[in-house]
Amino acid sequence: xxxxxxxxxxxxxxxxxxxxxxxxxxxxxxxxxxxxxxxxxxxxxxxxxxxxxxxxxxxxxxxxxxxxxxxxxxxxxxxxxxxxxxxxxxxxxxxxxxxxxxxxxxxxxxxxxxxxxxxxxxxxxxxxxxxxxxxxxxxxxxxxxxxxxxxxxxxxxxxxxxxxxxxxxxxxxxxxxxxxxxxxxxxxxxxxxxxxxxxxxxxxxxxxxxxxx
Numbered sequence: 001x002x003x004x005x006x007x008x009x010x011x012x013x014x015x016x017x018x019x020x021x022x023x024x025x026x027x028x029x030x031x032x033x034x035x036x037x038x039x040x041x042x043x044x045x046x047x048x049x050x051x052x053x054x055x056x057x058x059x060x061x062x063x064x065x066x067x068x069x070x071x072x073x074x075x076x077x078x079x080x081x082x083x084x085x086x087x088x089x090x091x092x093x094x095x096x097x098x099x100x101x102x103x104x105x106x107x108x109x110x111x112x113x114x115x116x117x118x119x120x121x122x123x124x125x126x127x128x129x130x131x132x133x134x135x136x137x138x139x140x141x142x143x144x145x146x147x148x149x150x151x152x153x154x155x156x157x158x159x160x161x162x163x164x165x166x167x168x169x170x171x172x173x174x175x176x177x178x179x180x181x182x183x184x185x186x187x188x189x190x191x192x193x194x195x196x197x198x199x200x201x202x203x204x205x206x207x208x209x210x211x212x213x
Contacts, residue, residue, distance in 0.1 A: 003086060003106045006037040006064050007127075007153065011175035011207065012199050013088070013108075015068060015157075017042045018185030021050040028059045030189035031182075034196025040088050040177070042068035043075060049082045056083030066105070073099035080105060088177070090131055092116045094123040108155065112136060117148060127153050129177060134159025138171035145172030162202035169206045176203065 014036045019027060024041070031039060039059075041051050048067060055065045066086030067079045076087055076099040087100040090110040100107040101124045110131040111117040117128055130136055130144075133156040141154065148154070156168040157177030165176060182195045 001037055001062065001064055003038070003064050003127075007175055009207065010035055010037050010200055010203065011155070012036050012182075012196075012203055013038045013040050013086075013155065013157075013175065013177040014182045014196065015040050015042065015177055015179040016045070016051075016183045017068075017179055018045050019051055019183070020046045021054055024051045024055050025058050026189040027183065027192050028055055028063060030193035031196050032059065032062055034193040035200035036182070036196045037062075038064045038086070040066055040068040040086065042088075043071075044069050049078050052079065052082040052084050056085075060085075070096060072096065076100050076103065076105065088129065090129075092120045092123075094119065097123040097125050100124075110157075114144060114147060117144060117152070121149060121152055126151055127155060127175070129155050129157045130173070131177075132158030133168070133173075138167050141168065141173060142171040162198050165202045166206060174210075 014031050041048050064085055066084040068088035070087045070089050073095050079087055080103045086106045088108040092109045092111055097107040107125045108127045108129050109120040109125050110129045111120055120128055153174045155175035155177055156173040160168045160176050161181040178199055183192055
């Protein structure tokens with residue numbers, strides 16, 4: 001599955017911050033069973049590249065896998081070597097975006113302002129992560145969407161969850177990154193699957209309404 005396809009059907013990125021290599025495959029199975037198709041392992045997790053390697057080897061044909069908190073081009077190289085396909089960051093670093101594009105990976109840089117959003121877009125990013133979404137608010141996003149190019153897709157991350165997805169969608173978000181709403185260190189795979197189903201149930205009507213509009 002490619003990122004564009006996953007985003008069109010279930011635009012949810014599961015952020016597994018704190019997951020360990022020994023846990024990753026069980027939680028990947030739980031996410032897949034719950035309907036989620038995009039998984040991010042932040043690099044401030046234990047042994048993140050080993051977790052990513054196991055994830056891509058076991059689930060890379062069924063899930064879009066990658067890393068988060070990617071702050072330098074060197075980190076992008078490690079993501080690629082581990083088989084990752086998405087490069088998520090909390091900030092806009094044109095060098096990270098360029099290296100990702102050069103290696104055939106999809107960058108998802110973090111933005112807050114119009115200046116950052118256009119800098120990320122001009123560097124080659126088409127998926128923009130509004131982060132933290134909670135401090136920006138839906139009004140901020142709505143104003144931002146009025147000026148962004150039509151092929152820029154904004155994901156609300158950090159403060160957007162199943163209960164508020166409809167509000168963010170109405171403001172222009174077309175994807176969501178979920179951390180604690182989908183995974184907390186130490187939780188069981190069964191809980192991960194339950195949270196994944198709740199996220200998918202919240203976003204699916206929004207996607208279907210968009211498709212039928």
